[in-house]
Structures are given as structure tokens and as C-alpha cells.
């Protein structure tokens with residue numbers, strides 16, 4: 015299973031699309047009705063869908079999987095009695111599967127049979143999304159639930175986060191111990207650390223300074239640089255997330271402590287705690303479909 019994309023609804027979607035293409039450094043894959051599809055250099059048809067709407071919310075986070083994985087998800091979601099619906103994707107790339115609402119309202123869509131596209135040779139484009147982080151009221155419960163129902167695995171727990179994986183990448187998803195449910199941030203995977211640094215420079219050319227970074231995290235060992243996008247969400251350039259074996263030993267908060275005055279491996283940058291906290295609360299998940307039996 016792989017994280018593929020996030021689908022956002024927001025006012026002035028075209029301005030958000032222009033930021034992501036002209037400044038952040040992605041390409042417009044296409045538009046359908048009032049939705050702008052943003053792609054990277056990899057084989058996914060798009061990474062971010064931006065749909066015009068009256069208010070800002072998350073329609074779904076989309077994972078692609080096999081028919082066998084989808085059948086298992088059907089069984090687990092039904093058994094657990096989570097709200098869900100069958101879907102045929104009308105987004106670029108199509109595919110069919112289910113959307114599941116987790117207990118705190120997160121909407122995760124799982125598609126099989128969605129199309130892939132020709133890759134693009136451009137070292138400045140993000141390759142794909144590497145993770146989406148959700149704020150949670152109870153991140154611990156969210157971690158347990160996605161292990162039981164979605165087949166994800168918790169890779170590490172820290173004081174602030176529960177990191178979960180759906181393949182060998184250390185995390186494709188994480189739940190932040192925020193006390194409320196929302197989208198925390200969206201991370202784009204760059205080819206290498208140089209591409210992250212050039213991205214930071216490109217943003218600086220347009221008068222954006224990082225809200226945090228560049229730096230290197232503890233769990234996952236990935237390089238990061240976070241920005242608050244003009245359309246309100248927190249976006250991240252990231253690279254080099256750790257690949258972990260099946261039997262990776264799940265770390266606990268006691269395994270992930272920092273020396274005083276340090277919150278990443280490098281200690282180069284300040285963190286705009288207030289700005290990030292506000293931006294991390296802006297996009298909530300909103301279900302616009304009626305649950306149905308998916309059995």
C-alpha cells in the first residue's frame with residue numbers, strides 16, 4: 015500500500031494551485047470542473063487536488079492498494095463498524111475502492127486500479143507525497159485503530175506523535191498528540207537533500223521563510239523544511255526518510271529524547287510554534303457522503 019494524494023476543498027483554489035506550481039515547484043496535471051490537480055515527478059497522476067469551495071476542509075487522504083488489500087480492508091472496516099462508503103474515484107487516475115471515516119473524523123480513501131503516468135525528469139520537482147500528519151484528540155487510540163483495521167504498523171511513538179507506516183517507509187502517516195482533530199501537515203518528498211535546500215531557496219526568493227527548518231528529524235531520520243502556505247495549510251519539503259524492516263522495533267517516547275534546547279538533529283533553525291499551531295488547525299476533515307454498508 016502507498017500514500018498517493020490528498021484532496022482539499024478551499025476558496026480561491028486557483029491561487030493555491032498557482033502557489034504550488036509557480037513557487038513550491040510542482041506541475042499542474044490537469045483541471046476537472048472546479049478542481050486543480052497538482053503532480054510531482056513520480057508516477058502518480060496527482061499528489062494534491064484543490065477543489066473550489068466556500069470553506070477549507072479535507073475531503074480525503076488517498077492510499078493506493080491491491081485488490082487483495084482492498085478486500086481485507088472491506089472485511090476489517092465492516093467488522094469494526096466504521097462509517098464508510100464504496101467509491102469510484104472521479105479524480106484524475108480513477109480507480110475504485112472505499113472511503114473510511116476514522117473515529118475522530120479522518121477520511122482515508124483506499125483505491126485499487128488507479129492509473130499511473132509517465133514520470134518527469136526534473137530534479138526540482140517533488141517526487142511524491144511522503145507523509146500526511148493528522149492532529150488527534152487521542153493519537154494513541156488512532157495508532158491502535160489503524161493497526162487493527164487498516165493493517166498499518168506503528169513505527170515509533172514520541173512525546174508528540176505516533177508514526178505509522180503502510181509499507182517499508184518509516185511513516186506515511188502520523189497522528190500528533192494535539193488534543194483535537196485536523197490536518198497537521200502535508201510532506202512532499204524531494205529527490206535529495208540538495209533539492210530540499212534549493213526548495214528553501216526558491217521559497218526565500220518569493221519572501222517565504224521556513225516556519226521550521228531546514229533540519230533532520232529523529233524518528234524516520236528525514237530532512238525537513240516546513241512552510242505555511244498562503245492557502246493556509248502547513249507544507250513540508252522532506253527527503254531521505256528511513257526504510258525500516260518488517261520487524262522494526264517500535265520506539266517509545268523514552269527512546270526519542272533530545273538534549274536541552276534541541277528538537278531536531280541539526281539545531282540550525284528556530285520553530286514558529288504559534289504560526290504552525292494556527293495553521294495546523296485550519297483544515298478539518300469533512301464528510302460529504304452518507305455512510306453505507308460496504309459488505
Ligand SMILES: [Fe+2]
Nearest residue numbers: 145199201250
Ligand atoms: Fe513531516
